[in-house]
Amino acid sequence: MSIFVDENTKVIYQGLTGSTGRYYGLLNRDYGTQVVAGTHPKKAGTDVDGIPIFASVADAAEATGATATCIFIPAGGVQGAVLEAAEAGMELVVCITEGVPAHDEANFFNVLRRDFPGTRLLGPNCPGLISPGKANIGITAGHIAKAGGPVGIVSRSGTLTYQALYELQQKDIGVTTCVGIGGDPVPGTSFIDCLEAFEADPETKAVMMIGEIGGSAEEEAADYIKHNMSKPVSSYIAGVTAPAGKKMGHAGAIVSGGQGTAKAKMEALEDAGVRVGQNPTEAGELMAEIVAGL
Amino acid sequence: MDLLEYQGKQFFAQYGIPVSDGEATGDVEEAVAIANRVGYPVVVKAQVHVGGRGKAGGVKLADNEAEAREHATNILGLDIKGHIVKTIWVEVASDIAEEYYASFTLDRSAKQYLGMLSAEGGVEIETVAEENPDAIAKIHVNPAEGLSEEACRAWVAAAKLNPKATEGAVDILMKLFTAYVEGDADLVEINPLILKPTGEVHALDAKVSLDANAMYEHPEYAQYDATQPRDEREEAAHAKGLQYVGLDGSVGVIANGAGLAMSTLDVVNQVGGSPANFLDIGGGANADVMAGALEVINDDKNVKAIFINIFGGITRGEEVANGIIEAMGRVQLDSPIVVRLDGTNAEEGRAILKPKLSDRLMMEDTMLSAAAKAVELAGN
Structure with a gap:
């Protein structure tokens, strides 16, 4: 067994359309991770190498049954992205982005603890997690x-x-x-x-x-x-x-x-x-x- | 990012926290003009990023224009523990009835904000914490909830300040909390927070540290960044956007990721060497970043060998290899380089380096063997 993720975990990439998100999203898919969707508020309906893009995490989760997200968006947007993922009912939110202001982190950590106890946040500023042979989410x-x-x-x-x-x-x-x-x-x-x-x-x-x-x-x-x-x-x-x-x-x-x-x-x-x-x-x-x- | 006292006071003033009337200057005659404007007696205070300035003669009281001129002249240019005073703060002197302590910071264990308030101010809070821990009233504030005036009032009551100070203290602490959160500070500290004989409460000192990660929300913080104490090497690295800390040894270190960079210093020490610096080229480091890092290390005259320790995650091996080769073409490097390369695209990176290997550029398989090689080359 593995902890937190396995071969059945379906993952949405917030920021898949950016250069870093795309690079690691596709690498993660090649590894065997179920990379089922990306999100971008203005690019719904497009795709990244066959991976469908949705306007929001909620839309992507509804269409794909994903339970996890991986965040590759700039620091200023992280707080919104984490809360969006939690509100969409994600069980696991992996935030790779570095340079997030400490007050933002302190705030969304406590909002999650209070309002979304079912959501596990990993990071920010982390490499993600890997269950070798099953799933690799991150860098x-x-x-x-x-x-x-x-x-x-x-x-x-x-x-x-x-x-x-x-x-x-x-x-x-x-x-x-x-x-x-x-x-x-x-x-x-x-x-x-x-x-x-x-x-x-x-x-x-x-x-x-x-x-x-x-x-x-x-x-x-x-x-x-x-x-x-x-x-x-x-x-x-x-x-x-x-x-x-x-x-x-x-x-x-x-x-x-x-x-x-x-x-x-x-x-x-x-x-x-x-x-x-x-x-x-x-x-x-x-x-x-x-x-x-x- | 630590602010100087005057910057901290200006920061506080923006949030309505009462501070003494004063101004900063680097000029003696201007200091005298400020003193004349705010009215005597005044305090002339050295602005340096180091403690103990009072003992070093960096804080003086002046009762008249002649004294103000004399103190400003003496303090400007003073060497306080290696920091030369370039700026002084001149403010109107305050009558003090009582001295308190107040601060907000992050309690990383509790993952909440921690406020500390004590009726025993004017001394190091660490000393109070050790000798009389009951004299510090603590409050945990949930970042998602904020500080209510009711909770603040109970906190002030718990600190047993003079009842005369209650209203003023509550007002200042609420503003201090706003400054801490909205100003994206890592620390806001007032020591001493004073009660004047007239009953007013007032911040007599200001210690503020701001979160550099939040600079994009506060473009005006660039002015504080410009006055951070850095040696020449650190300044050059900072200008290139590198995470660099200067040390005293002879092995220049370049690594990707803070943990690996720290570990590299440890390993260099363990094999008998001494690192010249900490340098984290971060994630996604490209050829330009690597070239810039090598330039900074090369300018450090103490460096006798360079150890490049890369384990690629976001950083890709071929980019690192290309960066090293580009830098060797761009800069006349004085020291030999030992490279250890693993992780993402390490094979590609090694293949790029292989034909270029010489007694100026070496490659080792492991972190330990590479450290040993670099230390040997540095002549330790």
Whole structure:
């Protein structure tokens, strides 16, 4: 099994008519994802390489039975796009777009939590998720992921998500689902949401968690693992050598006031029984040891 | 994007928050004219992006024109922890009865806004939090609901300010919340928020940090962006739209994605080297971006080797490879390059680089081996 998506998930691409949306929408379709529709308010009735375009998510969902969307539209339009998808009853909204204002994120996260509890938002500013061999929604290069489990991956960083998949593939270890939750201050889906889903998924036997400096999401995940998880976890935290007070690219990645250091996160994870690597390769090696011992 | 005090006060004033009458200037005679206009005594304050300016002699009280001139002369050009004072803020001095603290920021754990209010202002809030945590009244505000005046009033009551300050504090906090949300701020902080003997409440200082992602909604924020403290390398990178942070080492680092870039710094350190910078070329980086990144790294005289670490998602391997080759044609690179390329279209990218490999351009299979090679070349 996989978490959140599988081969039956039908996906609408909001922004399929744009150059990036088109590129990844078609790549995702080639991978095997059921890319059933795109949306554009003024281009209803046209198509992108055979994929029909509808005026709205509601129209596209009604015509295709889709339950998920993937958002590839500019930052200023993201808030409207997320709420439109939620109002259309989408169960999963994957937002790839980066650079969304933090107040927009804080607002739509809380509107979803209050009014649309059935909608799971992933991102913004995330690479999406891939259930290898079943579905790939977002910008992950599909060929770097080996299908079949037993490992689930959750990561705050896009490129480190790929690195984690790649490390496991090199060791011939398969993945059930790999979720990139994104590096923004208010991610729609948290580490804990993913850990909970992996814990409940019978095919996932172990989890690899990739974190980074800033905030306290890794510490909260460590607390969750300590008290609620039976499955083994390996981890890596990026930014051990990052200087305090400097934002390292991601809006969320900053060590400030002594908070959010990689060291504190690694200690919290180790205290929860997680095997913590010093770099992505080492985290992959630790996972190989865990898998060998299953 | 951190604002200077005077910018923060002007930002507050736009939302109706009372601040002291004053103006910013970089000129001594203009400072004297401002002082004469607002009336003595005045405070002359250095405008720098660093704390501790009071201790460094960057904040002075002037009772008359001669003192105002003397202080302005001394403070302009002053070096405060490596920041040279180019601008001073001259404002009318305030009578202070009591000093409070107020702020709004995002509580990332709760995914809600967090307001903090304390009757113990004028000192670092971290110190209050440590020594007397009960002295800070906290309020969580749901971003989808906003702050009601009723909730604000209860919050002010919980902070146990002087009852005389209640109405003024509620008024300022409601405005501060509006400034925080509508102004797309990451942080708004007033410390101290003062109660004057006359009963008025007033923002005596302003600490504001704005969300750079929201600049498209606030074109006027370009003025704040222009005064951000950046070294020469950071300025050049910023002009090219690159996410760059200057460091002290000898291995220039270019990576795609913030996580991989941070991880690259970690790995360079682990194999015994020292990175010269953090540089994230982001998603969808094309040949121009790569060429620009190499130019910035090449201008850093400390750099002895360059490590390009790319794992393509949005970024495509052939674009990276073309960018490297184009940059090598465009710029006389002083340092050898070690490339590690994986992910989307990595094969195509490697095929483009292969015929060009030399002792100036090398390719390694893994992140660790590439880091080791770059560190070796840098002579660490």
